Amino acid sequence: MDVLYFAWVREAVGTGREQVDPPEAVRTVADLIDWLAGRSAGHAEALRDPTRLRAAIDQQFVPADAVLGGAREVAIFPPVTGG
Amino acid sequence: MIRVSVDPAPIELAMEVAALEERGAGGVATFTGIVRGDDGVTGLELEHYPGMTESALVALAESATARWSLLGVTIVHRTGRMAVGERIVFLGTAALHRREALDACAYLIDRLKTDAPFWKREHRGGTTSWVEARASDVEAAQRWKAGG
Numbered sequence: 001m002d003v004l005y006f007a008w009v010r011e012a013v014g015t016g017r018e019q020v021d022p023p024e025a026v027r028t029v030a031d032l033i034d035w036l037a038g039r040s041a042g043h044a045e046a047l048r049d050p051t052r053l054r055a056a057i058d059q060q061f062v063p064a065d066a067v068l069g070g071a072r073e074v075a076i077f078p079p080v081t082g083g
Numbered sequence: 084m085i086r087v088s089v090d091p092a093p094i095e096l097a098m099e100v101a102a103l104e105e106r107g108a109g110g111v112a113t114f115t116g117i118v119r120g121d122d123g124v125t126g127l128e129l130e131h132y133p134g135m136t137e138s139a140l141v142a143l144a145e146s147a148t149a150r151w152s153l154l155g156v157t158i159v160h161r162t163g164r165m166a167v168g169e170r171i172v173f174l175g176t177a178a179l180h181r182r183e184a185l186d187a188c189a190y191l192i193d194r195l196k197t198d199a200p201f202w203k204r205e206h207r208g209g210t211t212s213w214v215e216a217r218a219s220d221v222e223a224a225q226r227w228k229a230g231g
Contacts, residue, residue, distance in 0.1 A: 007130055007202035008213045059135035079216030082201025083116055083172050
């Protein structure tokens with residue numbers, strides 16, 4: 001699946017998009033965030049406090065316990081601040 | 084009757100309002116958000132999620148037309164760098180009567196703050212900082228979910 005990052009999450013991770021292939025045990029968004037945090041020091045820094053993060057699956061906002069299922073695109077980002 | 088635009092170009096206010104006035108409405112309500120220069124802010128940068136941002140704004144506009152009788156809804160959000168005093172966002176609603184236009188316009192800006200993927204970064208001279216989301220924005224958005 002493609003994982004997208006925005007704002008300070010993107011900056012800390014060091015990229016705005018990457019392709020990953022998580023193991024089957026990674027079922028939910030929260031699982032994915034936990035698993036991604038192990039990829040690099042930058043990931044660990046960006047993802048260490050999940051309460052500061054929000055997510056979307058295939059461009060729809062979802063809660064942390066949302067099941068990934070056949071998600072093609074998962075985005076992880078800070079709470080939005082538009083307008 | 085729904086117009087959504089997410090674009091780095093400056094927002095053309097007169098053109099947007101004129102287009103709404105041509106919907107045959109009895110009233111047009113608008114909200115314009117402008118970059119504030121408080122706390123030493125010298126400029127703003129808006130990041131978005133291409134694809135999702137546009138579809139979230141269309142869904143927001145559609146939810147307004149489902150709730151109020153509207154002849155036109157316009158949502159224009161700027162992205163990229165902008166200077167203090169420039170327009171960030173324009174929202175406009177056209178309706179037969181003022182109450183629908185005014186209520187729908189207030190609803191759109193309250194919900195846009197929490198329902199569309201944008202992120203603001205403030206520039207102060209040579210330094211930058213990401214803007215934190217505010218609990219008051221979440222409360223303002225939620226008041227519409229109670230059906231009020």
